Amino acid sequence: xxxxxxxYLDHAATTPCDPKVVESMMPYFTDMFGNTGSRNHSxxxxxxxxxxxxxxxxASLIGADPKEIIFTSGSTESNNxxxxxxxxxxxxxxxGSENRGxxxxxxxxxxxxxxxxxxxxxxxFDVTLLEPGQDGLVTRKMIEDxxxxxxxxxxxxxxxxxxxxxxxxxxxxxxxxxKGIIFHTDATQWVGKMPTNVKKDNVDLLxxxxxxxxxxxxxxxxxxxxxxxxxxxxxxxxxxGQERGYRSGTLNVTGIVGLGKACEICAQTMDSERERLLxxxxxxxxSLESRLDVVQVNGHREKRLAHATNISFGxxxxxxxxxxxxxxxxxxxxxxxxxSLEPSYVLKALGVGDDLAHSSLRITMxxxxxxxxxxxxxxxxxxxxxxxxxxSPLFDMHNEGIDISKIEWAAH
Amino acid sequence: xxxxEKVIEHYEKPRNVGTFGTQKEIKERQDIGVGLVGAxxxxxxxxxxxxxxxxxxIEDAKFKCFGCGSAIASSSLATEWLKGKTLDEGxxxxxxxxxxxxxxxxxxxxxxVLAEDAIKxxxxxxxxxxTK
Ligand SMILES: Cc1ncc(COP(=O)(O)O)c(C=O)c1O
Numbered sequence: 001x002x003x004x005x006x007x008y009l010d011h012a013a014t015t016p017c018d019p020k021v022v023e024s025m026m027p028y029f030t031d032m033f034g035n036t037g038s039r040n041h042s043x044x045x046x047x048x049x050x051x052x053x054x055x056x057x058x059a060s061l062i063g064a065d066p067k068e069i070i071f072t073s074g075s076t077e078s079n080n081x082x083x084x085x086x087x088x089x090x091x092x093x094x095x096g097s098e099n100r101g102x103x104x105x106x107x108x109x110x111x112x113x114x115x116x117x118x119x120x121x122x123x124x125f126d127v128t129l130l131e132p133g134q135d136g137l138v139t140r141k142m143i144e145d146x147x148x149x150x151x152x153x154x155x156x157x158x159x160x161x162x163x164x165x166x167x168x169x170x171x172x173x174x175x176x177x178x179k180g181i182i183f184h185t186d187a188t189q190w191v192g193k194m195p196t197n198v199k200k201d202n203v204d205l206l207x208x209x210x211x212x213x214x215x216x217x218x219x220x221x222x223x224x225x226x227x228x229x230x231x232x233x234x235x236x237x238x239x240x241g242q243e244r245g246y247r248s249g250t251l252n253v254t255g256i257v258g259l260g261k262a263c264e265i266c267a268q269t270m271d272s273e274r275e276r277l278l279x280x281x282x283x284x285x286x287s288l289e290s291r292l293d294v295v296q297v298n299g300h301r302e303k304r305l306a307h308a309t310n311i312s313f314g315x316x317x318x319x320x321x322x323x324x325x326x327x328x329x330x331x332x333x334x335x336x337x338x339x340s341l342e343p344s345y346v347l348k349a350l351g352v353g354d355d356l357a358h359s360s361l362r363i364t365m366x367x368x369x370x371x372x373x374x375x376x377x378x379x380x381x382x383x384x385x386x387x388x389x390x391x392s393p394l395f396d397m398h399n400e401g402i403d404i405s406k407i408e409w410a411a412h
Numbered sequence: 413x414x415x416x417e418k419v420i421e422h423y424e425k426p427r428n429v430g431t432f433g434t435q436k437e438i439k440e441r442q443d444i445g446v447g448l449v450g451a452x453x454x455x456x457x458x459x460x461x462x463x464x465x466x467x468x469x470i471e472d473a474k475f476k477c478f479g480c481g482s483a484i485a486s487s488s489l490a491t492e493w494l495k496g497k498t499l500d501e502g503x504x505x506x507x508x509x510x511x512x513x514x515x516x517x518x519x520x521x522x523x524x525v526l527a528e529d530a531i532k533x534x535x536x537x538x539x540x541x542x543t544k
Contacts, residue, residue, distance in 0.1 A: 317455055319480035323415070323423060358455040391429055391484065393459035393476035394452060400434050409451030 005327040007373045011212075011366035012161050012189060012308060013331060017258070018214040018367070024261040025216070028254040036251045037240065047253045054260025058221050061263040062187075062206065063197030070222045070243045071256050075188040076112040078207035078222035081246065082184045083116040083155055085233030086205065087125055090152040090182060100124040101152035106138050107131050108346040109157050113186050117155070126150075135300040136163050136350050140171035147175075153182045158190035158206075162346040162362055163299030164308035166190070173202025182231060188212055188220075192266035193274065193305060198223055204231045210255065214367060215262030219255030222246075269367075277365050278306035280374045284363065285309055287378045292385055294398070298352055298360060307365045310347075312356040315395040316388040321361065324384035328377050331362040415481055416515035422485035427492050430474045432461050445538025447530040456483045456523065460530040462494060462502070464538055470494050470502055475530075482520040486510050486527035499535050 008016070028050060036051050038044025055066040072078045083103075091100040105117050107129045114129075121127045128146050132138050138156050147154075154176050159166050169185055176183035184205035190196065191206075192213030198206055209220035224246065225231045239248030289295050294314030313321065318332035347360060363377070389395040394404055415423070432444050443464050450457040456479030465471035473491040477484045489510055494502050510516070510524035 315478060317479050317483075319455075320423070320484060323481045358452070391426060391476055392478045393431075393448065393457055394478045396431065396476060397435065400436070402435060404452060409453075409457070 012364035021261045025258045057260035057263045074220035075207045075209035079112045082205040088234040102150045104154045107349045136165040138167040155184040158187040163310045164305035165299040166303045170201040210259040216258040312360040315392045419485040422488040423481040426488040445534040447534030449529045458530045483523040486523045490527045
């Protein structure tokens with residue numbers, strides 16, 4: 001069977017829209033284009049009905065009540081609203097003062113969590129960023145040890161976007177509930193792939209994004225718990241008072257309909273998809289590990305998302321590796337690709353050696369990834385790594401038994 | 413990031429890849445100078461070796477490089493330029509000429525700087541070996 005190039009193996013960055021999602025959205029661009037705020041004609045009612053249905057679809061995917069879903073423009077906005085909104089609501093002291101409360105997060109969170117936390121730090125809150133160990137896992141124990149009397153908010157991502165590691169969310173949630181602390185999770189990479197029940201999993205605030213689960217870009221949701229505890233937020237933007245006043249602005253009806261449909265499809269397919277992708281991921285990893293030496297899978301080996309892997313190839317630099325693999329779309333830990341010449345801060349935070357952090361590929365498979373594509377990727381990666389190792393002075397040194405970490409490199 | 417055609421060309425067909433022997437063998441050879449610059453944690457390491465003939469000219473040059481496409485192209489180009497030059501001519505190669513030849517973007521200028529460093533340090537190594 002011939003395969004179509006380029007191959008897309010970067011589903012943690014974004015996913016294609018499912019054609020069924022696109023189809024569900026179409027009528028809401030042209031025929032049913034009403035504003036949900038128009039309460040006195042059928043255009044408005046039709047849109048309102050579509051949004052209610054989507055709210056149910058989203059709620060049902062995560063075990064929430066539809067009233068607990070706030071539509072946003074995606075996870076960045078959901079994270080900002082959750083973190084700043086909760087911090088300001090539960091602050092111990094008013095704006096402009098010091099000691100407004102303690103917030104716990106983790107160093108390898110997405111920038112859309114870290115930057116709001118940094119902002120709050122400037123505004124009188126105290127922020128602790130935990131540093132997990134080599135496996136990248138965030139445990140209940142780590143949070144327990146960091147909690148103080150003045151802790152008001154804990155925010156920990158459910159699954160990490162670079163290494164796919166799955167954190168102890170239900171356990172951390174239970175701890176926070178015991179202590180009366182608000183608990184937010186950025187579940188962008190998790191929802192739609194893994195069964196979720198915010199009630200049982202003790203989550204108070206949860207961010208999700210449509211474009212990571214075969215829905216459109218620019219739409220997402222924030223779950224805000226309404227019972228035990230009833231969580232309240234201070235809104236970031238003011239205006240028409242839509243979404244219970246938490247998110248003013250005319251609703252993105254088409255996007256919301258697409259998000260709803262995407263959730264419905266994920267609910268039906270995630271279990272079989274996960275099994276299928278796990279087999280492909282295992283094949284990918286075991287083939288690379290058996291055919292190449294000095295290969296390291298980053299992050300926790302078991303507790304991670306089934307469709308994702310992050311692998312370092314010793315003595316090979318990530319950007320040149322991507323260049324050799326230009327017909328395969330992947331992400332490199334060597335962030336040369338994002339124009340800052342730093343290796344991934346997440347891998348560094350895990351204590352992955354700088355040289356290996358420069359040599360990593362993040363491969364994330366998705367709904368339309370085929371075994372043929374994975375086989376093709378394996379062949380190409382092996383070929384490229386071998387080619388670049390031929391070129392690598394570090395590989396020669398390794399073969400001559402020289403310990404690279406013991407060389408005094410001239411700092412550049 | 414989009415690469416220039418010249419970078420891609422050097423990356424796909426790098427010139428003069430290799431070494432004149434193992435690290436140990438090279439150390440003992442008087443006719444060879446080695447420059448090893450960069451650091452793994454910075455994401456580039458270049459190794460440049462020159463072989464100097466009886467007439468004192470650079471007879472041959474070889475490189476190995478751990479780094480991005482632009483670093484590989486810069487070191488490949490450096491070996492091409494060095495062959496046949498005198499040591500003094502070799503020292504005159506400037507990183508800006510490499511930038512120009514390969515159309516390197518600003519974020520990749522450090523690759524050309526590294527190549528210039530590698531040339532200088534290979535020549536210095538040769539001279540040091542031969543002054544005793
Ligand atoms: C963990 C995580 N959080 C937040 C985001 C941002 O999501 P969005 O693009 O919907 O704003 C992403 C995606 O890049 C992500 O992976």
